[in-house]
Amino acid sequence: MPNAPSQSPDAAPTAAPHRTVHLTVNGIAHEIEVETRRTLLDALRADLHLTGAKPGCGMGDCGACTVLIEGEAVYSCLTLAVACEGRAITTIEGLSSSDGELDPVQSAFIAHDALQCGFCTPGQVLAMKALLARNPHPSDDEIARAMSGNLCRCGAYPKILAAGRALAGHPS
Amino acid sequence: MPVRIITTHLEFEGRVSEQRVVMEGDEPPVWGEDAELRIVGKPTPRVDGRERVTGGATYTYDIQLPGQLTAAALRSPHAHARVTRVDASRAEAMPGVRAVLHRFNAGDLIDPNRDRSVFAEELPYAGAIVALVLADTREQAADACAAVMVEYETLPFVVDPEAALQPEAPRVLSDRPHNKLNDEYPQTYQRGDVDAGIREAEVTVEARFETPAAMHNSMETHGATAQWDGRTLTIYSSTQDIFGVRRAVAKALGLHQNQVRAIKQYMGGGFGSKFGPHESGLLAAYAAHRLGRPVQYMLSREDENVAAGHRSATIQHFRLGAQRDGTLTAIEQRTVGNLGALAGWFPATAMATKELYQCANVRTIDEGARTNLGPFAAFRAPGVVEGIAAMETAVDQLAAALGMDPLELRLKNYAERHQDMQRPYARKLLREAYEIGAERIGWATRDAEARRYPKGRDGTLRRGVGMASQLWGGDGGPPAQAQAKLLPDGTAVIITGTQDIGTGTRTVLAQIAAEELGLPLEAVRVELGDTEFGLYSPPSGGSMTLASMGPAVRMAAAEARKDALEIVGHLVEAPADALDIRDGGIVNRETGREMGTLGSYLEQLDGHEVTAKGMRGPNAENVTVRTFGAQFAEVEVDLGTGQVRVRRIVAVHDCGRIVNPLTFSSQIEGGIIQGLGFALMEQRVVDQRFGTVMNANLEQFHIPTIRDVPEIDIVLLDRPNTYANTLGALGAGEPPIIPTPGAIANAVAHAIGRPVSGLPLTPDRILDLLK
Ligand code: FES
Numbered sequence: 010m011p012n013a014p015s016q017s018p019d020a021a022p023t024a025a026p027h028r029t030v031h032l033t034v035n036g037i038a039h040e041i042e043v044e045t046r047r048t049l050l051d052a053l054r055a056d057l058h059l060t061g062a063k064p065g066c067g068m069g070d071c072g073a074c075t076v077l078i079e080g081e082a083v084y085s086c087l088t089l090a091v092a093c094e095g096r097a098i099t100t101i102e103g104l105s106s107s108d109g110e111l112d113p114v115q116s117a118f119i120a121h122d123a124l125q126c127g128f129c130t131p132g133q134v135l136a137m138k139a140l141l142a143r144n145p146h147p148s149d150d151e152i153a154r155a156m157s158g159n160l161c162r163c164g165a166y167p168k169i170l171a172a173g174r175a176l177a178g179h180p181s
Numbered sequence: 182m183p184v185r186i187i188t189t190h191l192e193f194e195g196r197v198s199e200q201r202v203v204m205e206g207d208e209p210p211v212w213g214e215d216a217e218l219r220i221v222g223k224p225t226p227r228v229d230g231r232e233r234v235t236g237g238a239t240y241t242y243d244i245q246l247p248g249q250l251t252a253a254a255l256r257s258p259h260a261h262a263r264v265t266r267v268d269a270s271r272a273e274a275m276p277g278v279r280a281v282l283h284r285f286n287a288g289d290l291i292d293p294n295r296d297r298s299v300f301a302e303e304l305p306y307a308g309a310i311v312a313l314v315l316a317d318t319r320e321q322a323a324d325a326c327a328a329v330m331v332e333y334e335t336l337p338f339v340v341d342p343e344a345a346l347q348p349e350a351p352r353v354l355s356d357r358p359h360n361k362l363n364d365e366y367p368q369t370y371q372r373g374d375v376d377a378g379i380r381e382a383e384v385t386v387e388a389r390f391e392t393p394a395a396m397h398n399s400m401e402t403h404g405a406t407a408q409w410d411g412r413t414l415t416i417y418s419s420t421q422d423i424f425g426v427r428r429a430v431a432k433a434l435g436l437h438q439n440q441v442r443a444i445k446q447y448m449g450g451g452f453g454s455k456f457g458p459h460e461s462g463l464l465a466a467y468a469a470h471r472l473g474r475p476v477q478y479m480l481s482r483e484d485e486n487v488a489a490g491h492r493s494a495t496i497q498h499f500r501l502g503a504q505r506d507g508t509l510t511a512i513e514q515r516t517v518g519n520l521g522a523l524a525g526w527f528p529a530t531a532m533a534t535k536e537l538y539q540c541a542n543v544r545t546i547d548e549g550a551r552t553n554l555g556p557f558a559a560f561r562a563p564g565v566v567e568g569i570a571a572m573e574t575a576v577d578q579l580a581a582a583l584g585m586d587p588l589e590l591r592l593k594n595y596a597e598r599h600q601d602m603q604r605p606y607a608r609k610l611l612r613e614a615y616e617i618g619a620e621r622i623g624w625a626t627r628d629a630e631a632r633r634y635p636k637g638r639d640g641t642l643r644r645g646v647g648m649a650s651q652l653w654g655g656d657g658g659p660p661a662q663a664q665a666k667l668l669p670d671g672t673a674v675i676i677t678g679t680q681d682i683g684t685g686t687r688t689v690l691a692q693i694a695a696e697e698l699g700l701p702l703e704a705v706r707v708e709l710g711d712t713e714f715g716l717y718s719p720p721s722g723g724s725m726t727l728a729s730m731g732p733a734v735r736m737a738a739a740e741a742r743k744d745a746l747e748i749v750g751h752l753v754e755a756p757a758d759a760l761d762i763r764d765g766g767i768v769n770r771e772t773g774r775e776m777g778t779l780g781s782y783l784e785q786l787d788g789h790e791v792t793a794k795g796m797r798g799p800n801a802e803n804v805t806v807r808t809f810g811a812q813f814a815e816v817e818v819d820l821g822t823g824q825v826r827v828r829r830i831v832a833v834h835d836c837g838r839i840v841n842p843l844t845f846s847s848q849i850e851g852g853i854i855q856g857l858g859f860a861l862m863e864q865r866v867v868d869q870r871f872g873t874v875m876n877a878n879l880e881q882f883h884i885p886t887i888r889d890v891p892e893i894d895i896v897l898l899d900r901p902n903t904y905a906n907t908l909g910a911l912g913a914g915e916p917p918i919i920p921t922p923g924a925i926a927n928a929v930a931h932a933i934g935r936p937v938s939g940l941p942l943t944p945d946r947i948l949d950l951l952k
């Protein structure tokens with residue numbers, strides 16, 4: 010909540026500095042011109058029109074904005090676009106193959122009903138993807154730890170855990 | 182088709198209203214116990230699961246129209262103030278800024294639901310909107326917000342509800358004579374004579390219980406994207422109620438309803454907070470209309486938490502009286518509700534008090550207090566969650582005073598009839614829920630188990646088991662309409678104007694239509710969320726979507742099937758009632774002969790589409806339809822740290838027929854987890870000195886994470902309630918959250934051996950209780 014009276018009249022910045030950034034998103038190279046303070050989340054959504062990563066809080070509390078940078082799950086709302094120069098980014102739009110075949114994580118989320126409203130789901134799916142990439146057979150506790158940075162207000166957690174268990178090869 | 186108008190009664194979140202139902206034709210007969218169903222009742226993954234896991238689902242936040250502006254709000258930092266001057270000249274000159282709206286240039290925007298200017302002169306809470314900046318980018322809008330200069334005249338304020346009701350308290354809204362919700366408050370309900378009941382009691386208990394303000398924190402905040410093309414205003418709104426959006430936006434902008442189109446395909450949760458357009462939707466519409474450019478206004482998380490609602494806080498006082506054998510002689514509840522500045526109603530905190538237990542002498546007193554805080558909004562069983570938590574903990578205290586088992590005390594006072602309306606319940610499976618839950622949690626041995634429980638390294642761990650009851654409506658009602666279209670290839674489109682707010686509405690409606698039409702699920706598509714092409718549907722709230730829309734869809738499908746068989750009968754020269762549609766094929770009922778696909782006949786009709794309408798019929802009269810249930814909780818409390826860990830919840834709910842056990846169980850789990858958050862951690866913190874909310878974010882306002890989730894054991898009592906509607910199904914949105922906080926609170930009391938005084942059961946509250 011901006012609080013105007015406490016601001017001095019010349020506090021607001023005038024011309025914001027811009028910079029060119031090269032990002033490879035879902036395998037496609039992009040060159041975009043962004044304000045240096047623009048977050049990766051805003052760059053993906055506003056500049057590249059990839060709206061799969063969601064703004065949930067804008068301050069690193071909810072995980073709705075999760076994307077993969079070189080396979081690692083990050084909060085894109087806390088990452089500056091200019092800090093991603095030359096990096097390979099995967100968003101939810103890039104997870105299924107180009108012929109539309111779903112990633113096993115996506116299929117498991119549908120089969121186990123690991124989603125309700127679905128707003129947190131892109132972030133949950135990518136967080137799970139990152140976990141399985143570094144640890145293909147996580148224990149329940151490892152799944153819960155890895156997923157604990159992704160809030161779900163609908164409470165799909167038991168089903169997210171079930172999807173994770175199935176992907177990890179645990180008997181259901 | 183002759184039209185009939187029938188008067189019926191509809192209960193919505195504890196309030197009963199009379200409703201006129203227009204019926205064209207008749208509903209099909211109820212699916213009873215013996216109905217043979219192929220698709221309804223089977224665990225079915227969501228029909229729109231793919232969109233939701235691929236990023237293909239377009240939420241309101243994701244709408245991007247050419248030339249779209251983005252908005253950011255400047256909000257009052259004062260608990261109570263008057264805005265005397267706004268100087269937006271510097272902001273307006275900043276790069277990318279297209280307009281700054283405020284009281285002195287947009288004071289004519291009236292919120293029809295509050296009858297008040299959106300940019301009001303009087304700002305009755307910290308977070309009330311002062312100005313809205315419209316700019317090309319989010320960063321530019323935020324910058325410009327900080328450059329709007331505002332002069333405020335601050336006014337005295339009050340945020341404590343009990344203080345607000347004192348005669349000398351500052352006025353929350355200066356044009357009102359008092360801070361009561363309205364002149365009808367305090368509101369008293371009375372049956373019998375409570376004072377006499379207390380006098381004749383052999384044992385009495387008095388308990389004070391407070392419940393916090395909990396913010397909804399739907400993952401998608403409130404907001405809308407609006408576009409004006411010179412004739413029609415299209416508004417994409419994150420709403421549970423597209424028809425309410427259309428009505429309010431048309432009124433606010435002085436447009437006809439046929440000039441406003443409200444759309445909501447996907448939304449990131451609502452939980453009761455998203456009825457109507459909210460001020461954000463009105464602002465987006467107003468700005469788009471005025472500037473002639475598409476406008477998106479989505480609230481920030483902080484603004485969401487101060488200005489878009491919360492579960493209102495309560496302070497409740499219970500008095501219970503009983504005879505030695507446990508028979509209740511008196512129940513009294515006095516509730517002070519902290520309703521914020523702009524409240525319009527009082528949550529149903531007394532609903533269960535009036536009817537859960539058999540008692541001749543009952544009094545409830547609701548005191549609604551306005552305070553200089555943001556508005557509350559319905560939040561999943563508003564009032565009932567809080568009321569049941571308070572009452573069920575008081576009942577446990579009474580059981581302790583009587584030396585009686587808490588469950589036995591409840592059974593002793595079991596209400597067989599709806600006492601207030603003096604009529605039977607259509608069905609009450611609460612006794613069964615108690616028995617099943619008790620069995621599964623190990624109720625009989627709970628004291629022995631608690632003694633045996635390993636106390637941990639420091640000797641501080643304790644185990645407790647507690648339970649609470651659930652009661653709610655959930656039978657839905659009219660008006661609700663749907664249309665079924667059979668296309669030339671034998672597939673179907675079901676057209677509704679309902680909303681899927683995350684519960685799986687689209688999936689269950691597709692199941693119902695496919696069942697009735699005799700088509701495979703894949704051959705049915707359900708349209709929803711658009712006032713332009715949809716038919717009227719009620720708001721998605723109050724656990725009424727399935728029970729209202731399901732029967733309408735079923736009737737539309739039944740009529741379409743009849744018409745289709747009529748047509749096929751003509752083509753094959755057979756009576757229509759000798760034919761049937763099974764799995765998309767035409768079958769002779771008697772011989773079982775397969776006669777080709779439905780599509781093979783319909784495609785002979787040169788493009789003709791079979792269309793039929795369905796509507797939800799009247800509710801049953803002279804009985805009360807309820808969902809009943811019970812939950813049992815097992816907790817571990819660390820007496821050293823005050824930490825509570827919920828280990829297990831057993832949930833037994835009767836919601837009638839279960840159309841989709843997969844999404845049903847998701848809803849039950851979701852409700853329990855929200856209830857757990859309310860019980861243990863969710864609490865708005867207000868700085869009493871300044872009247873400002875200190876944790877309007879997801880960092881300091883805690884909601885459950887995956888690591889807080891206990892083992893959840895759901896028992897399905899999947900039995901049609903034939904009084905409810907033609908499906909026999911009731912809603913499941915609210916029931917699961919209702920008993921969770923009470924069950925957890927009672928389990929904690931059992932673990933620590935003392936009564937609890939309120940929620941949330943944070944470590945500091947537990948340590949206080951142990952002092
Ligand atoms: S939006 Fe990035 S963590 Fe919430």
Ligand code: FES
Binds near residue numbers: 125162
């Ligand atoms: S599915 Fe709604 S927030 Fe997770």
